[in-house]
Amino acid sequence: MSGVSTRDLPVPALARTGLLSWIATTDHKRIGIMYMVTAFAFFFVAGIMAMLIRAQLAQPNQSIVTSHTYSQLFTLHGTAMIFFFVVPFAFGLANFLVPLQIGAPDMAFPRLNAFTYWIFLLGALTVMSGAATNGGAAASGWFAYVPLSGIKISSGLGQDFWILGILMASISSILTSINLITTVFIYRAPGMTMWRIPIFTWEMVATALLVLMAFPALTADLGMLLIDRRFGGHFFDPAAGGSAVLYQHLFWFFGHPEVYIMILPYFGVVTEIVSTFSRKPVFGYVGMVLAAFAIAGLSMGVWAHHMFTTGAVSDPFFSAVSFLIAVPTGIKFFNWIGTMWRGSISLTTPMLFAVGFLLNFLNGGITGVMVASPPIDFHAEDSYFLVSHFHYVIGGGSLFAIFAALFFWFPKIFGVKLNEYWGKVCFAFEFIGFNLTFFPMYFLGVMGMPRRVYTYPNLPGWGSLNALATLGAAIMAVGVIIFVVNVIVSAIRRAPVPDDPWGGFTLEWATTSPPPAHNFDRLPPIRSERPVFDLRQSDLGSQRKR
Amino acid sequence: MKGRWIGSPGLATVFVVTLGLGGCGWASLPSGATSQAELMHRDWTVFTIAGLCVFAIVGGLIVGSPFVWRRRGEALPPQFRRNVPIEIITTVIPLIMIALLFVLTYRVESVVERLSPSPSTIVDVVGFRWSWRFQYSGTSVQVIGTPKQPPEMVIPLGRTTRINLESADVNHAFWVPGFLFKRDAIPGVHNSFDWHPDHLGVFVGRCAEFCGLEHAFMTFAVRVVPPDEFERWLRQHETRPTAYRQGPR
Numbered sequence: 001m002s003g004v005s006t007r008d009l010p011v012p013a014l015a016r017t018g019l020l021s022w023i024a025t026t027d028h029k030r031i032g033i034m035y036m037v038t039a040f041a042f043f044f045v046a047g048i049m050a051m052l053i054r055a056q057l058a059q060p061n062q063s064i065v066t067s068h069t070y071s072q073l074f075t076l077h078g079t080a081m082i083f084f085f086v087v088p089f090a091f092g093l094a095n096f097l098v099p100l101q102i103g104a105p106d107m108a109f110p111r112l113n114a115f116t117y118w119i120f121l122l123g124a125l126t127v128m129s130g131a132a133t134n135g136g137a138a139a140s141g142w143f144a145y146v147p148l149s150g151i152k153i154s155s156g157l158g159q160d161f162w163i164l165g166i167l168m169a170s171i172s173s174i175l176t177s178i179n180l181i182t183t184v185f186i187y188r189a190p191g192m193t194m195w196r197i198p199i200f201t202w203e204m205v206a207t208a209l210l211v212l213m214a215f216p217a218l219t220a221d222l223g224m225l226l227i228d229r230r231f232g233g234h235f236f237d238p239a240a241g242g243s244a245v246l247y248q249h250l251f252w253f254f255g256h257p258e259v260y261i262m263i264l265p266y267f268g269v270v271t272e273i274v275s276t277f278s279r280k281p282v283f284g285y286v287g288m289v290l291a292a293f294a295i296a297g298l299s300m301g302v303w304a305h306h307m308f309t310t311g312a313v314s315d316p317f318f319s320a321v322s323f324l325i326a327v328p329t330g331i332k333f334f335n336w337i338g339t340m341w342r343g344s345i346s347l348t349t350p351m352l353f354a355v356g357f358l359l360n361f362l363n364g365g366i367t368g369v370m371v372a373s374p375p376i377d378f379h380a381e382d383s384y385f386l387v388s389h390f391h392y393v394i395g396g397g398s399l400f401a402i403f404a405a406l407f408f409w410f411p412k413i414f415g416v417k418l419n420e421y422w423g424k425v426c427f428a429f430e431f432i433g434f435n436l437t438f439f440p441m442y443f444l445g446v447m448g449m450p451r452r453v454y455t456y457p458n459l460p461g462w463g464s465l466n467a468l469a470t471l472g473a474a475i476m477a478v479g480v481i482i483f484v485v486n487v488i489v490s491a492i493r494r495a496p497v498p499d500d501p502w503g504g505f506t507l508e509w510a511t512t513s514p515p516p517a518h519n520f521d522r523l524p525p526i527r528s529e530r531p532v533f534d535l536r537q538s539d540l541g542s543q544r545k546r
Numbered sequence: 547m548k549g550r551w552i553g554s555p556g557l558a559t560v561f562v563v564t565l566g567l568g569g570c571g572w573a574s575l576p577s578g579a580t581s582q583a584e585l586m587h588r589d590w591t592v593f594t595i596a597g598l599c600v601f602a603i604v605g606g607l608i609v610g611s612p613f614v615w616r617r618r619g620e621a622l623p624p625q626f627r628r629n630v631p632i633e634i635i636t637t638v639i640p641l642i643m644i645a646l647l648f649v650l651t652y653r654v655e656s657v658v659e660r661l662s663p664s665p666s667t668i669v670d671v672v673g674f675r676w677s678w679r680f681q682y683s684g685t686s687v688q689v690i691g692t693p694k695q696p697p698e699m700v701i702p703l704g705r706t707t708r709i710n711l712e713s714a715d716v717n718h719a720f721w722v723p724g725f726l727f728k729r730d731a732i733p734g735v736h737n738s739f740d741w742h743p744d745h746l747g748v749f750v751g752r753c754a755e756f757c758g759l760e761h762a763f764m765t766f767a768v769r770v771v772p773p774d775e776f777e778r779w780l781r782q783h784e785t786r787p788t789a790y791r792q793g794p795r
């Protein structure tokens with residue numbers, strides 16, 4: 001590349017302001033904001049579903065919702081949280097940040113970028129609109145195992161809407177990944193060598209590569225399911241020589257990497273935040289990057305650990321590879337601790353959420369190693385132990401990192417800083433509420449409560465543990481309301497905020513808040529992975545000389 | 547600074563409570579009523595202890611660091627980026643840990659999965675929406691349940707019972723929490739496993755794989771009785787099998 005273009009792109013006058021300017025935009029920052037706002041809207045929808053689920057389970061033998069409604073609720077809750085919240089939020093954040101972090105004026109393919117957003121939105125609305133069909137929305141769980149999701153049992157259009165919607169969302173993810181990888185490889189500013197790329201951007205590269213390897217398996221799997229359902233196929237019909245286990249293989253060949261697609265971006269978020277608020281460089285930067293790629297690579301070889309209880313896979317192999325993932329994950333943990341070590345740490349709201357992420361993710365990671373052992377999984381699989389485990393990873397992990405990211409980059413994105421005190425109160429509600437919701441589920445699981453039951457008998461301890469979980473969920477909901485009020489009040493007050501309120505390290509802090517359409521008027525020299533830190537130090541040095 | 551109380555003290559409280567309750571979680575695990583389950587219970591114990599140690603050490607460092615190294619002024623902390631010996635040690639220790647855990651896993655699993663050449667009783671189990679059918683192989687004894695009247699399987703104490711598992715419609719999972727064991731019933735897949743019960747009692751079983759509307763009521767029971775009582779039960783119901791047919795099918 002021969003330098004950074006900072007000229008304003010010609011934009012038709014009509015498309016510069018108002019609603020049309022958002023619909024017609026190809027600006028990576030606006031698309032990023034649209035992704036994040038849409039994802040958050042689906043977080044509210046899926047959160048309300050979670051509240052209904054917890055209300056139904058608050059006491060034994062309740063019937064607040066019917067069994068069929070309950071099945072739709074947990075199917076759409078899982079689908080929305082995974083496909084329409086955690087993943088697209090990461091892509092939204094990446095859309096906003098990656099070009100800024102590498103000093104580029106935009107993404108490599110701006111129009112493709114807009115297309116991926118709109119097709120994602122269309123897919124999400126398609127899945128949800130299944131609820132308006134006769135027979136209701138899809139009700140076979142977020143992994144839609146055959147034969148349950150087959151035409152004989154799930155005969156309604158809701159299941160087809162689900163398949164089509166997820167296909168659109170997965171095409172969106174694949175195209176976004178191509179866009180991100182191209183942007184990082186081609187559009188870096190002069191001086192931004194690969195080993196100076198910020199960790200968040202690195203994690204997004206690993207995520208995007210993983211999407212390219214994993215999502216095609218999902219696309220194929222759901223395409224085959226659609227052919228079986230509507231066009232007389234027999235891919236998954238054992239009576240006609242097909243295989244129901246094949247569906248599981250293809251699904252988890254996507255589904256396990258998907259777990260890391262949902263967590264790697266947030267490793268990046270937490271790394272940036274821990275480093276900034278410890279006022280230290282990332283400890284073991286190279287190890288951090290290599291660990292991300294090791295996790296991505298290993299995660300392609302562990303899909304069948306979701307299938308230990310099928311009796312149809314080689315348990316020891318998949319168990320061993322799953323255990324191995326603990327090593328690069330451990331490296332990351334020690335590097336986060338190494339980054340804090342002897343630092344100068346401020347427990348701001350983003351840092352609190354980041355530390356909450358570390359503790360919750362550690363919890364979920366440890367029980368993850370447990371269920372990677374088949375003799376333990378034979379009891380834990382499909383029980384509330386597993387429900388708790390993956391919520392610690394994705395809820396206690398990714399969701400906490402999303403809050404951390406929002407508090408951290410809100411001033412950059414909108415030029416408005418969120419209230420710190422109420423941010424901390426929000427953290428307290430989320431952290432206590434989360435642990436109160438999900439820790440009792442470990443107990444329920446080992447005591448024998450299966451997942452996806454819409455009601456349960458009044459056995460000793462079951463009622464009180466479930467009541468605790470429901471109480472915790474209510475506390476989390478209050479925390480989310482506090483967050484929304486914080487956003488509204490801060491947006492109305494618009495207290496003046498400097499371009500770099502936290503003392504950031506990476507290039508996004510070198511431009512204005514919010515950044516101009518072309519991102520940078522001028523770039524600081526890039527001589528390390530912390531160009532803005534270097535700039536600040538040299539400014540301080542020259543001040544002292546004077 | 548407003549909101550200080552939420553920081554280190556709050557984090558430390560949740561950390562300590564979690565650590566304490568982790569032990570209680572282990573205590574609520576069924577002790578395991580088959581000889582296979584006793585082995586798996588040992589697996590649970592070792593993993594829980596290892597997990598709690600890791601949580602205590604790593605979690606302690608995570609919660610402790612922001613307190614110990616909290617910002618005290620404008621002076622920049624040391625800007626070190628790496629420490630190769632520490633990085634090697636923190637890579638090798640987890641590697642050793644998982645290697646040991648894998649050896650344990652492998653040894654326990656190979657015993658749990660081992661099929662006896664001469665099981666004393668063979669029960670063919672079929673899962674269907676939404677109950678189970680138990681057919682005692684080589685006899686005419688058959689127990690069929692409904693969601694409202696769950697079926698009961700009777701098996702002899704101290705002898706090996708072979709379960710052959712199949713599904714008639716969608717995926718189910720045959721789970722006896724008291725035996726710490728489940729296996730999926732998948733159309734087109736034939737699964738077999740052995741139980742060697744060494745405790746008398748009635749153990750509740752549940753379907754663990756979501757299978758539709760009445761999934762929550764797809765329960766059953768396993769009653770472990772002394773061998774002579776089992777023989778008597780079998781003879782009795784061979785002469786009057788209809789008495790134990792429940793439900794519509």
Ligand SMILES: [Cu+2]
Pocket residue numbers: 673676717718719753754755756757761764
């Ligand atoms: Cu079932």
